[in-house]
Every structure is written in structure tokens, then in C-alpha cells.
Amino acid sequence: MTDSPRSAVGALLIHGLGGTQYDLGLMHKVLRRAGVDTHALTLPGHGSAPEDLLNVTAEDWLDAVQRKYRELRPLYPTLHVMGMCMGSLLAIEVAKRERHRDGTLVALASPVFIDGWSTPWYRALRYLVYRLPALARRMKVEEAEPYGIKNELVRSIVKAKFERNDNFHYRWVPLYCIQQVDRLRGWVKQNLADVHCPTLVVHAREDELTSLHSARFLDAQLGTRDKKLVVLENSYHMVCVDNDRDQVAQCVLEHFGIDPALAKPRRRSTAEPAESGLND
Template identity: 70%
Template sequence: MSVRTGALLIHGLGGTQFDLGSMHKVLQRAGVETHAVTLPGHGSQPEDLVPVSYEDWLDTVTASYRELAPQYDTFHVMGMCLGSLLALALCERVQHSKGKLVTLAPPVFIDGWSTPWYRQLRHLVYCIPGMASRMKVEEDEPFGIKNATVRAIVKAKFARGDNFHYRWVPLACIRQVDRLRKKVLAGAQRITCPTLVVHAREDELTSLKSAEFLQAALPDVRVVVLENSYHMICIDNDREQVTNSVLEFFGYPPVPPRRVRGADKA
């Protein structure tokens, strides 16, 4: 009887599976059956995020996990950005032990180089009734991407109105991310499964402090630091290093190296 391996992949805030680049395809080629989940409030329009809580997101990924995990001998959990926070919270909630956990660019702390000095003032805005629902947090350059060619592609997608990522999210949604971050900070030490953390040194949203926290809090953790990417690590200059780090962590051979189009060191 064949051994089945599956994986649940969770996208980022305002995003889609595009956030994970070629991860689904790469894992499927290695023999892993991948499953995508669309988080509540996503896949339609940004306004739909206003009433959504982090509990809604977590309940959705938990339901997917509980449906899928029993079908496999080994079942992994992976998330990108917000998805990585949800993956952490999920693995704590279900005491995941059927496979491994991968967190890609986990924003345990929102303290990257592009976050403004007044970022903490958002907590005051949360206290003003209705304000967080009306305020928009825009996606803007560099769009989390260091590679100039890929960044231009993403900019063109936004200009065309392609439905691959929201152009903005309500501040109310950031409040839910902040609530989820607190949950992860409080519960990370209760996660027991082997964990991989992949984080860019130059991540403009979240500094290496996030990776360092997880390295200290989790009992079985491996950290990979990328040297030539911003936040969207699955589609940026180090994307092959990201996929190969995941493949190695899961026990599969790496994909052959190839020249990265448009890679830049600037």
C-alpha cells in the first residue's frame, strides 16, 4: 500500500495562492498532494474583510486540517505571512504531530524597515468606533519584492486589476492580525512539531526578530535567513532557495538550479 503525503498551504493577508509562488507545483512534483485554503474575506473585494475576525480565519484552516489530515500518512502545514501565523496557531490548537510545519516570512512582529515610526499609533485608532473599518492600508512599492523584474510584473497586475491580491486592506483587518500575533506570542512554546522558519534579512514588513523569537520559543526549529529578498520570498530573488529549503526539510531532493531572470543585487 502506498504512503500518502499531503500538505495544507495557507496564503497571506489580502492574497491568494500566488503568494506561495511555485510551491504547490514543486511539492506536487515531489509527490506531495497539496491543498489550498481561501481565507474568509479573500477572493472577492477588500471590503469583505471588515467584519472578519482572526477566529474566522483560524476556524477555516482548522476545519480544512481536520478534514484532510486523516486522509494521509504524513500531513504538513505551511503558511506565508498571515498564513504562517495561522499555521502556527493551528499547530498549537490541534497539537499537530502528523508532519512538519513551515512558516514563510512570519510577521510575529511588525517592525520591518518600511514600517513608519508612527505604526504603534494604530492601536489608538482601534479604540475609535468605526475608524478602523473606514481606514485603508494601501499596497505600495516595493510590494514586498526586491527583484525589479518581478516587481514590475506585480505592478502591472495591480494596474490591470488582476484578482491575485487586494490593492488595499481595511485597518480593521490589521487589528485582527495584531490579535493573532498576540496569540502566537503567547502559545508558540506549546508547538511540538519540527518547524522550518524562512525569513529574509531585508524583509520590509517584519524584521529577523520574528525568526529569532520562534527559534527561541519552539523546541525543534530550523531557521533559514535569505540575503537577497524582501517580504514576498516565494516570488523574489531567493525563491529557489526557499523551495529547496522546504524540499530538504520535507526529505525530498532539491530542484536543479537555474538562472533567475531579472535578479538584481540593488
């Protein structure tokens, strides 16, 4: 059940594959400081064990996000929709199917194409394995360094969390699950001209999972005239927790029409590490 609105502005934030709201770093906190009500959901098959993804389809993820969107839409004159990685694909598809106009869309590190520098040359062979459903269900796609993070300190925090088996991100996902993401990517590529809300696309030049081709494709195909592409120069895939996280937050706030000064955190000493959202 959704809490009563505290603001006239709401935002639905959608995490990525195998992840949690940690994927979005401090975005919830930043937006709340600026007076935006933030809302999240745990996508089907997430928040428990990777094996639970074996019973989930792309339709299940999309249905869950649409239900949440429809729950929130009557509560706010302005509702923004933002997603990270697979969550950005879901955000785009919901904006398209729901004819979202009373708010904006933010697509962070959208994997429209899986063609980043760390993806293996044989990645296209997965389509052959999809023809053998039993094998696709048994095969695991492991999380490995650099974990989508260029910042060495933040990467070490993530590695330690994996070693402790912290419940912040799955250590692996079934290949079957990647097949569902591929189906979602196919939907997103279609009818992008039907997206008419103001849209911000953020992508790292060095994203190891998905190259700038994805961001440029969205920028070219989206139907809205009010769109902006921001290319980050010092991050990998996980843009909300990496070196450019402050720039990401500032761009999102400005896209929402909010003065970034309203979301400034408390002052910290020089000896205190910068917030990444992974220690909260």
C-alpha cells in the first residue's frame, strides 16, 4: 500500500537485473531532500535467491512496474519515472505503454544493446542456447570484476558485500533470465516514437556492459522533442554509485526542474569518504 503523498511531486525508481534499490545509490535520499516523494518496488524474482528468477518472465517485470505506476499516478500531479539498467528498459516501456506525460522519464545506463567492452566475443551464441531451455535454466551468468564500477574504493566495498553474501545484489543470474531481458530489449526498440514525455538519457562512455550505441539509439528514436543525452566520462555501468554519481544526481534534479542546491547533504569532514549509497 502506498503512503499518503507528502509532496505534489512523486518519482518511481526501478532497479536493475539481480539488484535492489542499491543500484540507484543515493538517488532516493537526494530526491527526498529536494522534496520529491520517492517510491520503489522489488521486481519479481528479486530480493531472495537467484533461483527465484527461473519462474519469472519479462511480462512479470513489466506488469509489476505498470501496477505500481498506476497505483501512484492518481496521487501526484507530477510523477517522474526513472530506471537503472534493466530498470531503465522497464521505465521506457511503461512510459510508452501508459502514454506517460504528467512527469518526465530518466533512463540510466540503458542496455538496449549488450555490446560493452567487457562482454565476450561469443555473446551472440546465447541465442543458440535459448533453443535448449533446460540448458539455459542451468547455466549461470556470474557477476565479476569490475562489477560495473570504475571507482576502486566503491568496487572494494561491493566485492566485500559479495563475499559476505549481503542481500544487495545477486551474485549470479540464470541465462534464462538474460533471455527475458533480451525479449524486453526487443520491445523497447519498437515504437520509441510513442514516448512523448521529457526524457533524460544518461550513459557512461566506458560502460562495460552496453556501449554508447544504446544511448545514441534512444536519443535518435524517442518521439519527444524535449530530450537530453548526458555522457559520463569517469564511470562504468553502475552510474549511480561510481565516480560521476554527483553529476548524475545533479542532472536528474535539473531534469525534474529542481535546484540541485536543495538536495545538498550535510557537510562532512575531509577524512570522511564520499557517499556512494552502498553503506546506507
